[in-house]
Amino acid sequence: MAAVARAHPNIALVKYWGKADDELIIPAAGSMSMTLDKFATTTSVALTSGSDTFELNGTTADAKATARTTAFLDLVRDLAAQAGLDTAQAGAQVVSSNEGPTAAGMASSASGFAALATAAATAFGVELSSRQLSRLARRGSGSASRSLIDRFAVWHAGTSDATSYAEPISAPDMAMVSVTVNATAKKVSSRDGMTATRDTSPYYQAWIDTTVTTLNEMLAACAAEDFTRIGQLTETHAHRMHAVINASHPPIRYLAPESWQIFEEVTAMRQMGLEAYATADAGPNVVIICRPDDAAAVAARVGAYGQINTFSPGPGAHLVDVA
Amino acid sequence: MAAVARAHPNIALVKYWGKADDELIIPAAGSMSMTLDKFATTTSVALTSGSDTFELNGTTADAKATARTTAFLDLVRDLAAQAGLDTAQAGAQVVSSNEGPTAAGMASSASGFAALATAAATAFGVELSSRQLSRLARRGSGSASRSLIDRFAVWHAGTSDATSYAEPISAPDMAMVSVTVNATAKKVSSRDGMTATRDTSPYYQAWIDTTVTTLNEMLAACAAEDFTRIGQLTETHAHRMHAVINASHPPIRYLAPESWQIFEEVTAMRQMGLEAYATADAGPNVVIICRPDDAAAVAARVGAYGQINTFSPGPGAHLVDVA
Numbered sequence: 001m002a003a004v005a006r007a008h009p010n011i012a013l014v015k016y017w018g019k020a021d022d023e024l025i026i027p028a029a030g031s032m033s034m035t036l037d038k039f040a041t042t043t044s045v046a047l048t049s050g051s052d053t054f055e056l057n058g059t060t061a062d063a064k065a066t067a068r069t070t071a072f073l074d075l076v077r078d079l080a081a082q083a084g085l086d087t088a089q090a091g092a093q094v095v096s097s098n099e100g101p102t103a104a105g106m107a108s109s110a111s112g113f114a115a116l117a118t119a120a121a122t123a124f125g126v127e128l129s130s131r132q133l134s135r136l137a138r139r140g141s142g143s144a145s146r147s148l149i150d151r152f153a154v155w156h157a158g159t160s161d162a163t164s165y166a167e168p169i170s171a172p173d174m175a176m177v178s179v180t181v182n183a184t185a186k187k188v189s190s191r192d193g194m195t196a197t198r199d200t201s202p203y204y205q206a207w208i209d210t211t212v213t214t215l216n217e218m219l220a221a222c223a224a225e226d227f228t229r230i231g232q233l234t235e236t237h238a239h240r241m242h243a244v245i246n247a248s249h250p251p252i253r254y255l256a257p258e259s260w261q262i263f264e265e266v267t268a269m270r271q272m273g274l275e276a277y278a279t280a281d282a283g284p285n286v287v288i289i290c291r292p293d294d295a296a297a298v299a300a301r302v303g304a305y306g307q308i309n310t311f312s313p314g315p316g317a318h319l320v321d322v323a
Numbered sequence: 324m325a326a327v328a329r330a331h332p333n334i335a336l337v338k339y340w341g342k343a344d345d346e347l348i349i350p351a352a353g354s355m356s357m358t359l360d361k362f363a364t365t366t367s368v369a370l371t372s373g374s375d376t377f378e379l380n381g382t383t384a385d386a387k388a389t390a391r392t393t394a395f396l397d398l399v400r401d402l403a404a405q406a407g408l409d410t411a412q413a414g415a416q417v418v419s420s421n422e423g424p425t426a427a428g429m430a431s432s433a434s435g436f437a438a439l440a441t442a443a444a445t446a447f448g449v450e451l452s453s454r455q456l457s458r459l460a461r462r463g464s465g466s467a468s469r470s471l472i473d474r475f476a477v478w479h480a481g482t483s484d485a486t487s488y489a490e491p492i493s494a495p496d497m498a499m500v501s502v503t504v505n506a507t508a509k510k511v512s513s514r515d516g517m518t519a520t521r522d523t524s525p526y527y528q529a530w531i532d533t534t535v536t537t538l539n540e541m542l543a544a545c546a547a548e549d550f551t552r553i554g555q556l557t558e559t560h561a562h563r564m565h566a567v568i569n570a571s572h573p574p575i576r577y578l579a580p581e582s583w584q585i586f587e588e589v590t591a592m593r594q595m596g597l598e599a600y601a602t603a604d605a606g607p608n609v610v611i612i613c614r615p616d617d618a619a620a621v622a623a624r625v626g627a628y629g630q631i632n633t634f635s636p637g638p639g640a641h642l643v644d645v646a
Contacts, residue, residue: 202533203526203566210525232573239574243526243566250555251562257580257587264580 001087002046003122007114007317009100010035010146010153011176011287013234013279014215015241018198018208020157025142026164029211030157032218033146034176037314039100041111044321045123047090055095069094072113072140076120079128079136087124094120109190113140114147114317122319133317134165151313154219171222171230173313175295177276180307181258181284188252190282193245200249207244211237231277231289235266238279245282256284262305269301324410325369326445330437330640332423333358333469333476334499334610336557336602337538338564341521341531343480348465349487352534353480355541356469357499360637362423364434367644368446370413378418392417395436395463399443402451402459410447417443432513436463437470437640445645456640457488474636477542494545494553496636498618500599503630504581504607511575513605516568523572530567534560554600554612558589561602568605579607585628592624 010033018028054061054069061069073092081088094116098108117137121128128136130148138145138155145166146153152171158164188196198204214237221229245252259280266278266288276290276298285306290298292312299308333356341351377384377392384392396415404411417439421431440460444451451459453471461468461478468489469476475494481487511519521527537560544552568575582603589601589611599613599621608629613621615635622631 202529202563203570206525206529236570236572236574240525240570243570246569247526247559247563247566249559251559253583253586255583257584260576260578260583261580263576 001090001123002044002323003119003319004042004044004321005115005118005122005317006040006042006320007111007118007147008036008038008040008314009108009111010143011178011279011281012143012146013230013289014211014218014237015281016142016155017241017244017282018194018204019142024161024164025138026159026161027142027155027157028208030215031143031146031155031211032169032215032222033143033153033155034171034174035147035149035151035153035314035316036176036311038309038311039098039108039111041096041098041108041115042320043094043096043112043115043119045116045119046093047087047123048093050091052091053093057097068140069116072116073120075136075139076124076126079121079126080124083126085125090124092120092123109141110143110147113137113144116140117144117148118317118319122322131165131167134167135161137317138164148317150316152222154215169219169222172225172227173292174227174230174289175292176311177288177290177295177298177302178309178311179262179286179288179302179305180309181256181262181286181305188254193252193254193282196248196252197245201244201247203244203247207240210240227291228275231275234279234289235277242280254282254284255280258305259284259286262286262288262302265302265305269298274298274301324413324446325367325646326442326642327365327367327644328438328441328445328640329363329365329643330434330441330470331359331361331363331637332431332434333466334501334602334604335466335469336553336612337534337541337560338604339465339478340564340567340605341517341527342465343482347484347487348461349482349484350465350478350480351531353538354466354469354478354534355492355538355545356466356476356478357494357497358470358472358474358476358637358639359499359634361632361634362421362431362434364419364421364431364438365643366417366419366435366438366442368439368442369416370410370446371416372414374414376414376416380420391463392439395439396443398459398462399447399449402444402449403447406449408448413447415443415446432464433466433470436460436467439463440467440471441640441642445642454488454490457490458484460640461487471640473639475545477538492542492545495548495550496615497550497553497612498615499634500611500613500618500621500625501632501634502585502609502611502625502628503632504579504585504609504628511577516575516577516605519571519575520568524567524570526567526570530563533563550614551598554598557602557612558600565603577605577607578603581628582607582609585609585611585625588625588628592621597621597624
């Protein structure tokens with residue numbers, strides 16, 4: 001009645017920014033990502049007769065994070081009840097630790113809920129397919145659905161709980177070089193930023209429409225193993241995400257001045273023949289994609305801007321211990 | 324048969340970015356601006372029997388600038404011909420000098436064509452009303468239509484040459500503090516950037532629609548002398564312009580990292596009780612609007628980011644000499 005799982009963050013090349021259903025976390029458009037091979041979250045879930053507890057990075061989590069974890073565990077208990085399991089009544093002791101920076105745009109909520117879904121399903125005795133696990137993780141944090149998946153994932157937007165899940169796709173091997181510009185917590189959470197964008201940005205519907213188009217183009221580029229096309233689509237799409245967010249009222253800015261400097265630097269790299277493309281999630285960090293052989297050269301070019309990490313495609317969420 | 328005119332740049336609070344008619348320079352949406360009291364362009368036009376010549380800032384202008392001037396003078400010659408004047412056959416010796424930086428986002432083309440329209444009409448003997456002069460200046464550079472106007476101008480988009488012109492509006496007194504981040508020429512001209520935005524940005528139509536809405540809100544805020552509302556509309560609208568541009572493919576970035584730093588600084592000013600709002604045209608410079616009494620405090624806060632100039636509402640284009 002205890003399990004430990006491990007999952008990694010993922011970085012989207014086609015972004016998730018906007019919900020069609022806030023409660024079920026069904027996105028307004030699909031997305032596509034690479035699962036990383038570093039910055040894992042390791043989460044253990046042990047059933048107890050008491051109420052849920054949640055320890056994060058060595059300390060008891062705050063009330064908000066604990067409530068979000070309990071709400072997620074309620075989904076697992078619902079699944080246990082549907083399967084006629086006694087564990088439907090159990091509490092859970094959740095202990096989680098992130099190897100990467102928390103809440104600074106490195107998607108710790110994605111690895112966190114992917115690991116939690118995987119560990120909790122096993123601890124509660126609920127048997128789920130990869131697709132069902134992806135759907136479950138999605139309910140905790142949308143992008144967690146993708147961290148279930150090895151290497152490269154497409155998250156189908158779907159139109160219901162059953163049809164909104166991630167699955168693997170094939171893509172050419174690539175590296176990601178992340179620049180951690182500022183690892184403090186962001187001022188506006190992704191959740192709040194998404195809502196503000198949908199409610200106040202005049203570009204929101206066009207953003208959703210262009211994301212649908214870009215995802216189709218990206219899947220075609222991946223299938224064709226066309227790295228240049230993948231990179232161009234990624235960089236334009238990242239600008240479009242920050243643009244739709246910037247256009248909110250009042251304006252929201254996730255990118256820092258240093259982030260824009262890195263975008264300029266990446267443009268300069270290409271002009272000098274080093275083929276790299278930049279993207280950024282809802283925070284100041286910038287992630288550069290390049291061919292694996294170019295990763296060291298790219299890292300050297302941006303070392304002055306912040307802490308550098310280089311990633312390869314990594315494993316999906318997986319159990320590491322069951323007791 | 325010679326005239327000298329002077330005109331000032333203007334800074335739009337509601338921006339012009341997108342043409343409905345490229346040939347006639349009819350914008351896709353109206354705009355609103357403050358004419359500045361510094362950085363004037365002074366232009367003399369003297370009729371000659373030879374072909375047109377154009378001297379800019381003390382040197383013979385390049386072929387592209389000369390061709391653009393001749394094309395503009397052709398419009399004046401057409402008006403002269405319509406009025407049955409002999410001057411329709413004349414060439415013109417144009418000598419122009421800018422007191423502000425050229426082609427770095429301080430709208431030297433606006434003051435330039437406003438001064439040229441005013442001087443040329445007089446030199447060629449064509450009598451034009453303020454509205455007709457605004458329409459004429461518009462053909463040289465869209466935003467020049469607004470530099471004809473004293474203090475604050477609305478440029479009605481219109482749907483034809485006759486209905487697309489600027490006229491004065493009343494607005495509360497305010498100051499503008501400009502920060503010249505980088506006074507070198509910009510990489511993508513406004514003309515080319517506008518075309519790329521219209522052709523490749525998925526947000527273009529929403530940008531035009533929101534500009535129409537914002538202009539109506541801005542005119543109401545000006546009529547109500549509501550400075551806070553004017554400022555909020557200005558800052559959000561500026562973000563939306565740069566957002567629609569950033570979303571082009573490939574992305575276009577006019578703002579420099581330093582520009583984003585100044586936006587952050589202005590947000591910090593407001594949090595400390597100094598009411599200021601930022602905007603930026605198609606270049607890296609940032610212009611901060613504030614109440615006149617706050618201008619010195621605002622200037623002191625941004626002095627480290629570049630050269631500072633403080634503006635009050637200035638005069639429209641006007642003749643300074645006729646010979």
